[in-house]
Amino acid sequence: MIAMLIRRLIQAALVMLVVAFISFSLFQFVGDPINNMVGQEASQQDRAELRERLGLNDPIPIQFFRFVGNAVKGEFGISYRMARPVSEVIAERLPATLELALVSGVLAISLGIGLGVYTALRRDGWLSHFIMSSSLIGVSLPTFLIGILLIYLFSVELQWLPSFGRGETVQITENWSTGLLTVSGWKSLILPAITLGLFQLTLLMRLVRAEMLEVLRTDYIKFARARGIKQSSIHFHHALKNTLLPVITIAGLQLGSIIAFAIITETVFQWPGVGLLFINAIRFVDIPFMSAYLLLIALVFVVINLIVDLLYFAVDPRLRATKRSAGR
Amino acid sequence: MTDQTTLSTPPAESGVFRRFLDSDLFYDFSRRPIIILSAILTVVIILAAALAPWIAPHTPFDPASLNLMDGFTPPMEPNAFTGNVYWMGTDSQGRDIFSAILYGARISLLVGFAAVAFAAILGITLGLVAGYKGGWVDTVIMRIADVQLSFPAILVALLIFGISKSLIPNEMQEQAAIYVLILSIGLSDWVQYARTVRSSTLAEKNKEYVQAARLFGVSSLRILARHILPNVMGPVLVIGTIGLALAIILESTLSFLGVGVPATQPSLGTLIRVGNEFLFSGEWWITLFPGFTLLILALSVNLLGDWLRDALNPRLR
Numbered sequence: 001m002i003a004m005l006i007r008r009l010i011q012a013a014l015v016m017l018v019v020a021f022i023s024f025s026l027f028q029f030v031g032d033p034i035n036n037m038v039g040q041e042a043s044q045q046d047r048a049e050l051r052e053r054l055g056l057n058d059p060i061p062i063q064f065f066r067f068v069g070n071a072v073k074g075e076f077g078i079s080y081r082m083a084r085p086v087s088e089v090i091a092e093r094l095p096a097t098l099e100l101a102l103v104s105g106v107l108a109i110s111l112g113i114g115l116g117v118y119t120a121l122r123r124d125g126w127l128s129h130f131i132m133s134s135s136l137i138g139v140s141l142p143t144f145l146i147g148i149l150l151i152y153l154f155s156v157e158l159q160w161l162p163s164f165g166r167g168e169t170v171q172i173t174e175n176w177s178t179g180l181l182t183v184s185g186w187k188s189l190i191l192p193a194i195t196l197g198l199f200q201l202t203l204l205m206r207l208v209r210a211e212m213l214e215v216l217r218t219d220y221i222k223f224a225r226a227r228g229i230k231q232s233s234i235h236f237h238h239a240l241k242n243t244l245l246p247v248i249t250i251a252g253l254q255l256g257s258i259i260a261f262a263i264i265t266e267t268v269f270q271w272p273g274v275g276l277l278f279i280n281a282i283r284f285v286d287i288p289f290m291s292a293y294l295l296l297i298a299l300v301f302v303v304i305n306l307i308v309d310l311l312y313f314a315v316d317p318r319l320r321a322t323k324r325s326a327g328r
Numbered sequence: 329m330t331d332q333t334t335l336s337t338p339p340a341e342s343g344v345f346r347r348f349l350d351s352d353l354f355y356d357f358s359r360r361p362i363i364i365l366s367a368i369l370t371v372v373i374i375l376a377a378a379l380a381p382w383i384a385p386h387t388p389f390d391p392a393s394l395n396l397m398d399g400f401t402p403p404m405e406p407n408a409f410t411g412n413v414y415w416m417g418t419d420s421q422g423r424d425i426f427s428a429i430l431y432g433a434r435i436s437l438l439v440g441f442a443a444v445a446f447a448a449i450l451g452i453t454l455g456l457v458a459g460y461k462g463g464w465v466d467t468v469i470m471r472i473a474d475v476q477l478s479f480p481a482i483l484v485a486l487l488i489f490g491i492s493k494s495l496i497p498n499e500m501q502e503q504a505a506i507y508v509l510i511l512s513i514g515l516s517d518w519v520q521y522a523r524t525v526r527s528s529t530l531a532e533k534n535k536e537y538v539q540a541a542r543l544f545g546v547s548s549l550r551i552l553a554r555h556i557l558p559n560v561m562g563p564v565l566v567i568g569t570i571g572l573a574l575a576i577i578l579e580s581t582l583s584f585l586g587v588g589v590p591a592t593q594p595s596l597g598t599l600i601r602v603g604n605e606f607l608f609s610g611e612w613w614i615t616l617f618p619g620f621t622l623l624i625l626a627l628s629v630n631l632l633g634d635w636l637r638d639a640l641n642p643r644l645r
Contacts, residue, residue: 015475026491140627142577144584145619148600152607152616163608253478260480267585268604279585282490290490301478 008309012302017068019298023291024067076292081284086292090274095177096166097273100265101258103189104197108258109251112201116208120216121235131205138202143261147195147268154191162188164270196265200254207250211243245315252308256301356639363635366628373625377433384427389592403613417613419603425613428599429621435595436622439509440576444568446514447575451521452564456552458522459529470526473519481516485578488512489587505590513578520567528560566640570633573626580622596622 058066070076076086119128138146155163166188169177180186215221216239224234263275270276274293281289348354357363376383403417403425416425458469476484489512496504532538533556541551580597582588584604589595594602596618603615 018475140630141623142581144581148604148615152612156608257480260483264581282486282587285494305478
């Protein structure tokens with residue numbers, strides 16, 4: 001178990017190093033950082049001085065270590081486009097993205113598991129058939145198209161919900177503002193959260209359904225029935241518990257995707273999060289922001305992967321037993 | 329397994345078509361109305377896109393043929409000034425939406441097919457090499473694949489797009505945009521092919537026919553290309569079909585985000601992005617018609633891919 005944990009940690013560190021190297025190469029090979037910082041009229045000598053002062057004449061490995069050191073401290077330099085420290089901009093915008101991702105995640109997991117169990121238990125009901133066929137559309141529909149359709153229906157035609165922005169926000173700390181404490185904040189959150197969570201919802205639902213059907217066919221369920229245990233107890237205690245293993249993996253991985261896909265949702269709804277900034281950074285080749293965002297997302301993914309692996313050990317006693325007996 | 333051999337038989341003898349009609353695959357196909365409908369819709373959209381220059385009522389991107397007076401004509405209604413009727417309406421510049429969709433689907437499909445071909449060739453090659461050579465080559469390739477697989481394709485594609493965009497000089501960006509797009513979608517999607525081909529190669533390489541070929545002194549390259557490759561292509565076909573739907577969606581998403589094809593050669597995604605600006609003022613047709621085309625295309629190809637996967641999977645029989 002401990003050896004496994006250490007191996008996973010080393011792997012995670014390796015992934016982060018690779019991503020850090022990609023981020024670092026962005027600075028090195030894409031455009032000239034000096035050109036991006038000084039104006040047209042700077043003299044050759046000024047440029048050389050700045051180059052020396054920023055340490056751009058040092059050997060590449062030394063520059064790389066300095067980059068990693070700064071990144072660990074959260075320093076990514078000044079954004080070319082916004083002329084402000086990247087870390088400051090990200091800290092300001094991150095709460096909006098996290099709020100959106102959190103609400104979508106909760107929506108996807110709760111509804112996904114609920115509907116999955118329902119469609120598995122009532123296999124031939126008309127409602128199950130309806131849910132299953134509409135889930136196919138949910139899987140195929142591109143995220144941005146879902147957003148546009150929702151905006152058209154609920155903002156333009158029915159005029160029930162706002163189509164862009166976060167609504168009113170409440171400042172909690174200097175950098176942290178939340179829309180979760182106001183009515184208009186929640187109203188603004190509904191459409192983006194559905195847009196962002198719909199794909200994950202359908203995916204989880206189909207997965208839970210497939211797993212449930214598989215488990216319900218096994219012998220121990222038959223025996224539980226034969227022993228006269230209550231239906232609801234069999235469904236939720238015996239069956240659901242055992243379907244949750246793959247669900248944890250997928251749900252964990254999808255949590256990362258939600259943060260990545262927030263880029264699209266934030267563009268459609270003009271949601272002031274980091275994803276919207278990232279798209280602009282790509283359009284204007286804002287290297288410091290691009291590399292900082294890349295490292296941030298990589299960190300999120302690596303941490304989630306690690307947690308999922310650990311949860312697996314916590315949830316599945318078989319895994320612990322076999323690993324130990326195999327001498328690993 | 330019988331249907332797989334039918335699929336990979338070269339169309340040399342005259343009875344191939346007959347054999348296809350008699351195969352299990354076709355029998356299964358003929359009994360599923362939704363799959364038949366998906367196949368028809370896919371073929372119709374592909375044909376309409378391919379023949380766009382001949383069947384489109386207007387040339388949407390020739391400025392000379394546009395009349396600003398025709399702008400914002402609602403579908404199926406005569407224009408207030410010119411009296412022209414467009415059955416899907418026109419956009420802000422008087423462009424016929426139906427023609428724009430035909431040309432847009434052409435670009436979407438072109439990028440989709442090219443990206444899938446690129447991803448498949450790259451993935452198959454790396455998968456074959458990794459599976460056959462083993463050792464550190466295998467480790468390096470599959471580690472890269474693992475790292476990439478843990479990030480969503482859209483992020484990888486965005487990043488590659490951003491990097492290549494900054495490497496290409498400004499004046500060439502318009503022409504290069506489509507190639508950059510194909511490259512970034514292809515590079516974000518090769519892992520699936522590599523993993524599948526690698527595992528099939530691992531199984532194939534210890535079989536007698538490969539050992540026999542090796543004993544005859546056949547070179548590794550020839551063994552891979554002529555002996556192993558044909559036997560690992562079955563699953564690739566399935567991944568390719570599902571991959572096409574994913575590539576089309578990814579392309580339209582990138583174009584919608586404004587980092588895809590330039591506005592001078594709009595794909596379906598670009599059309600939706602441009603039309604989106606007019607959604608609030610009530611001109612819904614500019615964005616919703618391209619949107620529904622994209623939805624039908626993606627859904628049909630997806631359904632076909634899913635069906636093909638299940639139909640070719642011997643475990644589900």
